[in-house]
Amino acid sequence: xxxxxxxxxxxxxxxxxxxxxxxxxxxxxxxxxxxxxxxxxxxxxxxxxxxxxxxxxxxxxxxxxxxxxxxxxxxxxxxxxxxxxxxxxxxxxxxxxxxxxxxxxxxxxxxxxxxxxxxxxxxxxxxxxxxxxxxxxxxxxxxxxxxxxxxxxxxxxxxxxxxxxxxxxxxxxxxxxxxxxxxxxxxxxxxxxxxxxxxxxxxxxxxxxxxxxxxxxxxxxxxxxxxxxxxxxxxxxxxxxxxxxxxxxxxxxxxxxxxxxxxxxxxxxxxxxxxxxxxxxxxxxxxxxxxxxxxxxxxxxxxxxxxxxxxxxxxxxxxxxxxxxxxxxxxxxxxxxxxxxxxxxxxxxxxxxxxxxxxxxxxxxxxxxxxxxxxxxxxxxxxxxxxxxxxxxxxxxxxxxxxxxxxxxxxxxxxxxxxxxxxxxxxxxxxxxxxxxxxxxxxxxxx
Amino acid sequence: xxxxxxxxxxxxxxxxxxxxxxxxxxxxxxxxxxxxxxxxxxxxxxxxxxxxxxxxxxxxxxxxxxxxxxxxxxxxxxxxxxxxxxxxxxxxxxxxxxxxxxxxxxxxxxxxxxxxxxxxxxxxxxxxxxxxxxxxxxxxxxxxxxxxxxxxxxxxxxxxxxxxxxxxxxxxxxxxxxxxxxxxxxxxxxxxxxxxxxxxxxxxxxxxxxxxxxxxxxxxxxxxxxxxxxxxxxxxxxxxxxxxxxxxxxxxxxxxxxxxxxxxx
Numbered sequence: 001x002x003x004x005x006x007x008x009x010x011x012x013x014x015x016x017x018x019x020x021x022x023x024x025x026x027x028x029x030x031x032x033x034x035x036x037x038x039x040x041x042x043x044x045x046x047x048x049x050x051x052x053x054x055x056x057x058x059x060x061x062x063x064x065x066x067x068x069x070x071x072x073x074x075x076x077x078x079x080x081x082x083x084x085x086x087x088x089x090x091x092x093x094x095x096x097x098x099x100x101x102x103x104x105x106x107x108x109x110x111x112x113x114x115x116x117x118x119x120x121x122x123x124x125x126x127x128x129x130x131x132x133x134x135x136x137x138x139x140x141x142x143x144x145x146x147x148x149x150x151x152x153x154x155x156x157x158x159x160x161x162x163x164x165x166x167x168x169x170x171x172x173x174x175x176x177x178x179x180x181x182x183x184x185x186x187x188x189x190x191x192x193x194x195x196x197x198x199x200x201x202x203x204x205x206x207x208x209x210x211x212x213x214x215x216x217x218x219x220x221x222x223x224x225x226x227x228x229x230x231x232x233x234x235x236x237x238x239x240x241x242x243x244x245x246x247x248x249x250x251x252x253x254x255x256x257x258x259x260x261x262x263x264x265x266x267x268x269x270x271x272x273x274x275x276x277x278x279x280x281x282x283x284x285x286x287x288x289x290x291x292x293x294x295x296x297x298x299x300x301x302x303x304x305x306x307x308x309x310x311x312x313x314x315x316x317x318x319x320x321x322x323x324x325x326x327x328x329x330x331x332x333x334x335x336x337x338x339x340x341x342x343x344x345x346x347x348x349x350x351x352x353x354x355x356x357x358x359x360x361x362x363x364x365x366x367x368x369x370x371x372x373x374x375x376x377x378x379x380x381x382x383x384x385x386x387x388x389x390x391x392x393x394x395x396x397x398x399x400x401x402x403x404x405x406x407x408x409x410x411x412x413x414x415x416x417x418x419x420x421x422x423x424x425x426x427x428x429x430x431x432x433x434x435x436x437x438x439x440x441x442x443x444x445x446x447x
Numbered sequence: 448x449x450x451x452x453x454x455x456x457x458x459x460x461x462x463x464x465x466x467x468x469x470x471x472x473x474x475x476x477x478x479x480x481x482x483x484x485x486x487x488x489x490x491x492x493x494x495x496x497x498x499x500x501x502x503x504x505x506x507x508x509x510x511x512x513x514x515x516x517x518x519x520x521x522x523x524x525x526x527x528x529x530x531x532x533x534x535x536x537x538x539x540x541x542x543x544x545x546x547x548x549x550x551x552x553x554x555x556x557x558x559x560x561x562x563x564x565x566x567x568x569x570x571x572x573x574x575x576x577x578x579x580x581x582x583x584x585x586x587x588x589x590x591x592x593x594x595x596x597x598x599x600x601x602x603x604x605x606x607x608x609x610x611x612x613x614x615x616x617x618x619x620x621x622x623x624x625x626x627x628x629x630x631x632x633x634x635x636x637x638x639x640x641x642x643x644x645x646x647x648x649x650x651x652x653x654x655x656x657x658x659x660x661x662x663x664x665x666x667x668x669x670x671x672x673x674x675x676x677x678x679x680x681x682x683x684x685x686x687x688x689x690x691x692x693x694x695x696x697x698x699x700x701x702x703x704x705x706x707x708x709x710x711x712x
């Protein structure tokens with residue numbers, strides 16, 4: 001006699017293998033890590049491209065006749081943090097009359113990719129009013145900010161020189177290093193460690209969790225309807241209890257979703273680990289330096305991804321597993337009550353509504369992860385699998401809240417599976433018209 | 448005395464306001480081919496589902512092979528072909544059959560061997576094509592029905608329940624299934640089939656039960672039913688024209704061509 005466990009295993013295996021074999025599964029499983037890597041590597045890619053196509057130097061056209069240019073060049077080198085830039089910063093001292101001509105020459109050089117851009121210093125600059133900047137990335141806010149800071153440092157140095165400070169002292173002022181700011185925001189509950197990159201990662205992960213639960217929930221729904229309408233379920237429940245069939249389906253579909261998530265996490269980790277091989281050490285170092293200086297490119301996403309703690313990843317997977325069990329059971333219950341895909345869309349509306357409500361709350365949670373709304377939603381079973389990971393990524397969630405949320409979710413999963421089992425048992429053999437709510441209530445509470 | 452394969456006693460089943468089965472009692476002898484006859488909506492399928500423990504009766508008892516129908520493990524001794532047929536359309540025939548076998552506790556290795564045997568027997572594996580490696584959706588309706596029949600038999604059940612097994616089958620496939628049913632009987636298995644085609648029941652069944660409006664009308668062995676309810680034998684004289692076959696035999700004979708006939712060409 002085959003025991004229930006081996007029959008359950010047969011159902012789980014069929015659900016798993018048949019879903020994993022599909023083309024859709026293969027494509028979506030490979031796609032996500034590539035997307036994550038693309039987001040993380042975008043600054044590196046741009047930087048690699050820059051290094052090849054545009055000369056990394058800035059021309060400084062100094063028409064001040066006071067020697068401001070050399071200080072601006074020095075300051076710019078410090079701000080850009082690489083010695084390479086310091087040697088290639090090209091200061092051209094010109095008279096105010098020949099400024100237009102020098103500007104034309106510089107424009108031509110930038111056009112021919114001999115330089116990245118040029119800064120124009122004149123009498124207005126000395127007054128602290130304006131300085132000119134033209135270049136291939138002139139619309140970049142961070143570039144403009146770097147130039148403005150360099151010019152300001154240059155002006156300070158010039159005034160110190162006029163005040164009689166020695167050249168070496170001036171140089172030590174201008175070349176004072178820029179410290180890396182370790183940002184720590186403070187919210188209602190005290191110190192917070194939010195960074196924009198973390199918030200972006202949390203939002204992307206939440207979005208993926210939401211999409212996965214919707215997709216696998218719908219997958220479960222259509223699977224149940226197919227079995228019911230083709231009457232295969234009648235053959236299966238002549239061999240196993242309906243509750244066993246339901247459990248097998250929910251576990252099988254959840255396992256498929258979990259497999260995909262694990263491949264996504266593993267693939268992303270692998271690609272990030274292979275970044276040196278893909279882009280070369282100099283590009284990585286440059287990106288990190290630029291990221292630290294907050295200058296011409298940001299490496300924050302990659303840094304935040306690398307710094308993601310494993311405990312968080314594991315918790316996300318556990319929450320995803322429980323979320324899929326919860327929603328899988330609800331979707332299966334809905335599937336058992338309907339007789340066609342069209343009916344299913346209507347009947348599944350309340351379940352979809354719960355998910356959409358959760359999705360709507362992703363952004364407010366990211367903005368204020370300690371608000372009452374966010375805390376409440378991270379406790380409720382229908383939203384906690386998506387909301388709790390966001391809160392945990394960007395703020396310190398008290399352990400008691402995490403434990404309570406997990407406990408509520410586990411109990412709710414058991415409840416949902418029990419409820420779905422009761423509906424499934426009767427619904428699978430009901431063909432024809434959709435049952436009323438009163439009838440469904442009777443299925444649940446009549447033994 | 449051999450126990451009955453099925454003993455149902457005073458079974459009732461009601462769906463919201465509608466009585467599906469009323470006070471039904473029946474006995475199915477072990478090793479018999481038993482016909483459950485009745486018009487559509489008579490309660491045949493509900494009775495079968497209660498025997499299979501897919502649904503529970505509101506009252507009454509059902510014993511299957513000596514134990515209550517609700518007993519753990521009894522389903523592994525029953526094969527079932529439901530009236531409405533369908534299988535996982537995207538799966539390969541062999542994979543579906545292995546899945547159905549696994550649900551009955553048959554190990555994969557045994558299942559493969561048995562699947563080969565049945566595919567050969569029901570002509571789903573020939574020199575030209577092995578339909579076992581095709582997807583269900585690639586099979587014709589008759590082939591799908593045969594595949595499902597194999598799925599119900601792979602665990603070599605002691606009791607086979609077939610709900611309207613011959614509906615939708617062409618005469619050749621229907622005969623293949625009938626032969627298989629008679630094979631089962633010769634091996635001492637019990638077969639119950641529901642049908643509303645009385646000729647099938649008469650040619651195959653040892654015993655029958657007629658149900659209408661959820662109630663038993665009569666039951667017993669075919670001979671007893673005929674004796675008890677059919678009255679004395681009636682001699683019928685039927686006037687018919689000779690068949691084409693008779694004409695052929697008369698004009699051509701069984702041995703050769705009529706003298707003087709010429710072949711074409």
